[in-house]
Structure formats: C-alpha cells, structure tokens
Amino acid sequence: MTADPLATGPLAVSDIEAIADAEWFAANPRRFFRARRVPGGAVLVRKVKDVIFLRTTNGSTDDADTDIELAIRWFAAAYPGWSPEQIHKAARRALKGGAP
Numbered sequence: 001m002t003a004d005p006l007a008t009g010p011l012a013v014s015d016i017e018a019i020a021d022a023e024w025f026a027a028n029p030r031r032f033f034r035a036r037r038v039p040g041g042a043v044l045v046r047k048v049k050d051v052i053f054l055r056t057t058n059g060s061t062d063d064a065d066t067d068i069e070l071a072i073r074w075f076a077a078a079y080p081g082w083s084p085e086q087i088h089k090a091a092r093r094a095l096k097g098g099a100p
Contacts, residue, residue: 032046046074054078
C-alpha cells in the first residue's frame with residue numbers, strides 16, 4: 001500500500017520535488033505560491049525570501065493559479081483554526097512581502 005501524501009504529519013519532499021519547486025520559482029520570479037498536484041489533492045508551496053519553500057497540503061483538486069487564490073488556500077491549510085479574516089489578512093501581507 002502506498003503512503004498517503006496528504007496524511008497528517010510532516011510532509012516528505014523528495015529531492016526531485018524540491019528541485020522542481022526551485023526551478024519553477026526561478027522561472028516565475030514574481031510568484032510567491034504554487035500548487036503541485038499529488039494523488040488526492042495538492043501540495044501548496046510558498047516561497048519566502050527567495051530561498052525558503054514552505055509546504056502544506058490541501059485536499060482540493062480545484063484549479064487555482066493566481067497567487068492570491070493560492071495564498072488563501074496555503075494559509076487556510078497551514079492554519080486551519082484561523083478565521084477567514086485572519087487568512088485573508090495573512091495572504092495579502094504575504095503577497096506584499098511581509099510575514100504573517
């Protein structure tokens with residue numbers, strides 16, 4: 001049986017996935033978020049300070065391609081106890097380059 005990539009616990013990232021994320025952000029320097037499809041949902045990747053990639057998972061298979069959509073999904077997945085207002089505020093701040 002294959003391990004569920006969206007299971008709770010630390011998210012394992014292969015070297016290939018880490019390199020692919022770094023290459024994608026290098027090719028898209030104005031972007032701060034990306035979604036990478038995995039079985040059962042998506043891995044949401046956040047770029048911070050050009051060198052740190054923070055990852056979380058989302059069970060959604062809906063397409064989201066803009067940074068604001070992905071930022072909202074990233075914060076909602078990373079901080080499930082936050083209110084919608086907190087999530088939107090953190091997403092907007094992250095897109096302006098500030099930490100949540």
